[in-house]
Amino acid sequence: MIIFLALILIFLVILIGGERGAMSIMTLVGNIVILFFSIMLMSAGFPVLLLILVAGAGVCYISLFYQNGNNPKTRAAFLATLLVMLFLFIPIYIITWRSGSYGLNELQISEDDFMYYYSTDLHINMLHVGIFVTVFSTLGAVIDTALSVTSSVYEVWTHKNSLTAKELTASGYQVGKEIIGTTVNTLLFAYLGGTILLFSYIQTQQYTLEIILNSQFLFQDVAVMLSGAVACLITVPVSIRCIIRQIHHIGSEKKSEVI
Template sequence: MILFLTLVLLFLMITIGGERGAVSIMALAGNIIILFFSVILMSAGFPALLLILAAGAGVCYNSLFYQNGNNVKTRAAFLATLFVMLILFIPIFAITWRTGSYGLNELQISEEDFMYYYNTDISINMLHVAVFVSVFSTLGAVIDTALSVTSSVYEVWTHKNSLVEKELTSTGYQVGKEIIGTTVNTLLFAYLGGSILLFSYVQTQKYSLEIILNSRFLFQDVAIMLFGAIACLVAVPVSIKCIIWQIRYINPDKKQLNA
């Protein structure tokens, strides 16, 4: 059934998306390969924190430049995404470490089949793995937000290059306001929608509200959703600054942005 659904997805992407759909498939395959080797390297003991930087940059490069070409918009979005990931890396690491939300949660530990059939002594720093998961869970949404903002600001400037920096900044924030609501809702339903079965199980077990609110399994899902929303919000002003910098100094048409 997984193979069937995959074939349906590929068929629709090529049929509806045409050449761009085929390019998207190749980019998706490249990202899967990057994540596959990241898991192998992490299992072999390669520092997960270095993998976050290397694999994150690889996914950003593949998603932006391979699909959309090397231009002002993609370069600005690439820089903005990397900046956002670097800005949020320390808070994500600190919060994950401070809350102790890494590793198996209470429900996974309580499963007899899991503890009986699987060896939990895997010699991997679970804190680093949790940070890796949190960062990569936000990456796709940040890339989309950054590219949307940079593309919109750049297109506005190409049609009216007399605009000053303040006006372009205002345009960028207006675009950010339009897309951030749907982005946050997408993240909310993506993470909480996948946890409906978990919440149904918790409800049938009659856990108290105090236990649920202080549980690791709740924090792991909610924290990833909140990290993603915060990252997208931070991506808006960072993307605006990056695209304005690109327009002012690196634009191939050599047009200067008015002060």
């Protein structure tokens, strides 16, 4: 059934997207390969924190440059994504460490499959794994937000290159206001939509509100969702600054050519 659904996806992407759709499939395959080797290296004892930086940069590069080409928009989006993830890396590390939300949660540990069939002695730093999960869960939304902002500002500049940096910044924030609402809602339904069955189980067991709010399983999902929302919000101003720097660089090169 998984293969059948995957074939339907590939067929529809190529049918509707054409050549760009085929490139999207190749980009998806490339990102899956990166994640696969990341898991293998993580299991082999490779430093997870370093792996986050290397694999994250690889995913950003493939998602932006392979699919959209090497141009000012993708370069600005690539730089903005890296800056945002580096900026959020330390807060994510501290919050995950202080909250103790890494590793298996209460419900996973209580399952019979984990107790009798699976070994929990993985010899992997689960704190680092938790950070890896949080960072990569936010990466896709950050890339999408960064490229949307940089593309919009760049297109505005190409049609009216007399605009000042202040006017381009205002245009970028206007675009950010338009997309941030839908992005946050997408993150909300993506993470909470998959936990409906879990909340149904909690309701049948009649857990108190205090237990639910202090539970590890709830915090893990909410932390990822909120981290993604915060990352997308920070991405808007960072992307605007990055694309304006690219535009100024292009303007300087044109002036040098004229001289």
